[in-house]
Amino acid sequence: MADASSQIARTVPTRRAGRLREFWKYFSENRGAVIGLYVFAAFAMVAIFADFLAPYDPTTQFRGSELIPPFWQEGGEWAFPLGTDAVGRDMLSRLIHGARFSFFVGIVVVVVAATGGILLGLIAGFAPKWLDTLIMRLMDIILAFPSLLLALVLVAILGPTLLNAMIAIALVLQPHYVRLTRASVINERTKDYVTAARVAGAGYLRTMFVTVLPNCLAPIIVQAALSFSTAILDAAALGFLGMGAQPPTPEWGTMLADAREFVLRAWWVVTFPGLAILVTVLAINLMGDGLRDALDPKLKRS
Amino acid sequence: MLRYVLARLLTFIPTFIGVTIVSFGFIRVLPGDPIIVMAGERGLSEERYQEYVERFGFDQPLWKQFWDYLTGVLQGDLGQSFVTNRNVWDEFFTLFPATLELSLCAIIFSVLVGLPAGVIAAVYRGKFFDRALMSTALVGYSMPIFWWALLLIIVFSGNLGWTPVSGRIGLMYFFDDVTGFMLIDSLISGQEGAFWSAVQHLILPSIVLGTIPLAVIARQTRSAMLEVLSEDYIRTARAKGLRPARVNGLHALRNALIPVITVIGLSVGTLLAGAILTETIFSWPGIGKWMVDSIFRRDYPVVQGGLLLIALMVMIVNLTVDILYGLINPKIRKR
Amino acid sequence: MSLLKIRNLSVEFSTASGPFRAVDQVDVDVEAGEILAIVGESGSGKSVSMLATMGLLPWTATITADEMSFDGQDLRELSGRARRRIIGKDLSMIFQEPMSSLNPCFTTGFQITEALRQHTDLNRSQRKDRAVELMEMVGIPDPSRRLKAFPHQLSGGMNQRVMIAMAIACRPRLLIADEPTTALDVTIQAQILDLLTGLQKETGMGLILITHDMGVVAETAERVAVQYAGQKVEDQPVADLFATPHHPYTSALLAALPERATERRLATIPGVVPGQHDRPEGCLFSPRCQYADERCRTVPPPVQPAPIGRARCHYPLNVPAGEEVA
Numbered sequence: 009m010a011d012a013s014s015q016i017a018r019t020v021p022t023r024r025a026g027r028l029r030e031f032w033k034y035f036s037e038n039r040g041a042v043i044g045l046y047v048f049a050a051f052a053m054v055a056i057f058a059d060f061l062a063p064y065d066p067t068t069q070f071r072g073s074e075l076i077p078p079f080w081q082e083g084g085e086w087a088f089p090l091g092t093d094a095v096g097r098d099m100l101s102r103l104i105h106g107a108r109f110s111f112f113v114g115i116v117v118v119v120v121a122a123t124g125g126i127l128l129g130l131i132a133g134f135a136p137k138w139l140d141t142l143i144m145r146l147m148d149i150i151l152a153f154p155s156l157l158l159a160l161v162l163v164a165i166l167g168p169t170l171l172n173a174m175i176a177i178a179l180v181l182q183p184h185y186v187r188l189t190r191a192s193v194i195n196e197r198t199k200d201y202v203t204a205a206r207v208a209g210a211g212y213l214r215t216m217f218v219t220v221l222p223n224c225l226a227p228i229i230v231q232a233a234l235s236f237s238t239a240i241l242d243a244a245a246l247g248f249l250g251m252g253a254q255p256p257t258p259e260w261g262t263m264l265a266d267a268r269e270f271v272l273r274a275w276w277v278v279t280f281p282g283l284a285i286l287v288t289v290l291a292i293n294l295m296g297d298g299l300r301d302a303l304d305p306k307l308k309r310s
Numbered sequence: 311m312l313r314y315v316l317a318r319l320l321t322f323i324p325t326f327i328g329v330t331i332v333s334f335g336f337i338r339v340l341p342g343d344p345i346i347v348m349a350g351e352r353g354l355s356e357e358r359y360q361e362y363v364e365r366f367g368f369d370q371p372l373w374k375q376f377w378d379y380l381t382g383v384l385q386g387d388l389g390q391s392f393v394t395n396r397n398v399w400d401e402f403f404t405l406f407p408a409t410l411e412l413s414l415c416a417i418i419f420s421v422l423v424g425l426p427a428g429v430i431a432a433v434y435r436g437k438f439f440d441r442a443l444m445s446t447a448l449v450g451y452s453m454p455i456f457w458w459a460l461l462l463i464i465v466f467s468g469n470l471g472w473t474p475v476s477g478r479i480g481l482m483y484f485f486d487d488v489t490g491f492m493l494i495d496s497l498i499s500g501q502e503g504a505f506w507s508a509v510q511h512l513i514l515p516s517i518v519l520g521t522i523p524l525a526v527i528a529r530q531t532r533s534a535m536l537e538v539l540s541e542d543y544i545r546t547a548r549a550k551g552l553r554p555a556r557v558n559g560l561h562a563l564r565n566a567l568i569p570v571i572t573v574i575g576l577s578v579g580t581l582l583a584g585a586i587l588t589e590t591i592f593s594w595p596g597i598g599k600w601m602v603d604s605i606f607r608r609d610y611p612v613v614q615g616g617l618l619l620i621a622l623m624v625m626i627v628n629l630t631v632d633i634l635y636g637l638i639n640p641k642i643r644k645r
Numbered sequence: 646m647s648l649l650k651i652r653n654l655s656v657e658f659s660t661a662s663g664p665f666r667a668v669d670q671v672d673v674d675v676e677a678g679e680i681l682a683i684v685g686e687s688g689s690g691k692s693v694s695m696l697a698t699m700g701l702l703p704w705t706a707t708i709t710a711d712e713m714s715f716d717g718q719d720l721r722e723l724s725g726r727a728r729r730r731i732i733g734k735d736l737s738m739i740f741q742e743p744m745s746s747l748n749p750c751f752t753t754g755f756q757i758t759e760a761l762r763q764h765t766d767l768n769r770s771q772r773k774d775r776a777v778e779l780m781e782m783v784g785i786p787d788p789s790r791r792l793k794a795f796p797h798q799l800s801g802g803m804n805q806r807v808m809i810a811m812a813i814a815c816r817p818r819l820l821i822a823d824e825p826t827t828a829l830d831v832t833i834q835a836q837i838l839d840l841l842t843g844l845q846k847e848t849g850m851g852l853i854l855i856t857h858d859m860g861v862v863a864e865t866a867e868r869v870a871v872q873y874a875g876q877k878v879e880d881q882p883v884a885d886l887f888a889t890p891h892h893p894y895t896s897a898l899l900a901a902l903p904e905r906a907t908e909r910r911l912a913t914i915p916g917v918v919p920g921q922h923d924r925p926e927g928c929l930f931s932p933r934c935q936y937a938d939e940r941c942r943t944v945p946p947p948v949q950p951a952p953i954g955r956a957r958c959h960y961p962l963n964v965p966a967g968e969e970v971a
Binding site: 145151161164165249264282286297 | 457
């Protein structure tokens, strides 16, 4: 017995490394995914080191420098490379600090939604039929509302802050994890290795988390990447509608809401925050596509 | 097949009750007295406050409140707007055609562009056209549409002056609502230029609202086509000496359409979420803008009723799609 | 003149791990009204060479041949349009998996009449009559009702009959049947083979039967081509092949047949077919051949003359007296 377990201990890590290498091989074949990964890494760096990277404080208003265009346009100044907004705040600094909020939103939403969703999905997949039905009906109810609308109403009730927006978005995204986890749990549960683990005396919790869960992770990881971008988009949309981060927070969606009235006068206050959202979301989606291709055994054959 | 429909209908009922509970519960779970919150800065006299308590039934026990609400819902009574005093049901159906018109145009736009794009990309898999198309689709899929709307306004309304910025029709046109669809009403009115004005007002919002569905449809069509194109029956079709256009456009597309139609059908939720943003930006007088305005006005009867009706609509469409899926998919039809 | 004449056909697939040669210098000849069986293990390139003839290979395949002609027409130089006038009409093919080879979204009637619509001038009702007639020919009971059925509503055997009806709809000169019975129940297999040979006699078309089943070969074919790892290793009339196999591979194949087993233990061929990366330098069969020597392992074998079964071997077996080994 001791022999067997020590042998497992010895073989498992090498297999992990092999799997990781294989994963990277497939992932790196997809050029878009690698580009997405680099952009995302850069985005994360900007978010973490925003305080050092930003030339100014994002809320400092430079009197007399309102609505200065980017440096390459006439009237632009090198002091404000991407121009200033209507109250004279440096666009570049605000964008850099905005990355921090978006990154934060993405991380928190994914962690909260995934944890809750995986737990509920595991329970639904293993529980007796009535509990399974109950959980799935609850998820159906959440899914019946358009996600943005539900988040909007939730935030309206909880109060318009970024934190509440994150809670609302996490709640709205979480049913996808439940469905995904439950589906793969039910698929895995009938396989022989699970039966073998049960026969060997593994308890419910062990079967759920140690035996089955690791084999269901591939689609969940892909979903995590995709909901990271959805979270950023939804948080920005809420901010844009005035139900997310409140001014003067340099959140990208909120910045866009502030900029709306200058749409036809100062293109840069509108263009840059949106571009930042688009590039970030695009990078994450590219990465997500690559992850899906690399993790999906169906596509590996070719 | 009948059993399949019945089973689907049976899951509809608990979800419907759940959705009712959720929309009912929202007002009750929020911290603070809903009436005070609704009144906001306007404030309320003591008599008015009592009047509202009775009107909303807050003096009744909770189960009685819910029962009254549920029976009201089933009779089409969703209460009255706090702001306009109009029936929520009536308000919804006055504004709904505007949203429907916009959504239909958006979907037509996205299908007309997305479906051929996906088919062509699949047929020319790996070639330049495929890559360009799929990169564009991913950009569209990642698009913050509220920003996209602003960009289009800058270019087409600002720089080029081609399209109006807001509303459904030019201010100089005035005619009665007959159908609620501006395109049809403007034609019926017979006023010169009215139809064209309505079309111009529709273009940008439709493009904005259709962008994400377009990307989703193109991607889904491509992957479904790729899967189908490697099937044996495609080889059989080619072995008959059929033209590539017939092999791809009939034998392959017919099979690939099944998942694509499902995706189109299931995107009503996304579409309505998009309508919230699109209608707000373009001041489009539909239910999306109505909901946002009501949320800001703290018009809770409207929020509650609107939430329920929208969820109901999504559920009914999803149910229909599910049943249609069974109808068009011969493999399910057999059971 | 041969109906189908192929000289030195090679097919290469470009794969992620480099080029893969699926068919290697294969010659095929079929006379009008002849039944040729092509035998080989899976992966021996027998289907691929026929798919190449039909022009049905994906674009990853590179096809080269010295000659490739059907009924005097050079298949290599045909435009897509001209090729489509031939395939499905004079040259048609049925496939291994009847269930997945029919389009699930269309009725069998639609799929049969579609071939007629493409290649004949028949009008709608004539096409329908012909479809009923075809279904009767292939032994489908109650044809007018079955015309409205979808493939998933029929059994595998029925579907294969539908496939055959579809393939012979335009009275082809040559029918290629790619393992037509492999996916079917044993009892149905015999019926389908009888049907094919019966139709062949009736219509006088040529028939190429691709199979890995020596039993099927013995019962149906007139001539046999044996393929191994993409190469044709032997080509003989069926009786001669069973009596005097010239290539060691053929001989080993025959020895592995349970019907011909002489010992208690069934004979097997040790080893596996070489893959993409372990192709031997000389004879492809040399690693598994009990007669192989150094020459076999280093020098690719020549093709022997017709009396020695066109065997691709340095040391052919059972050489008739007076024949010169190449």
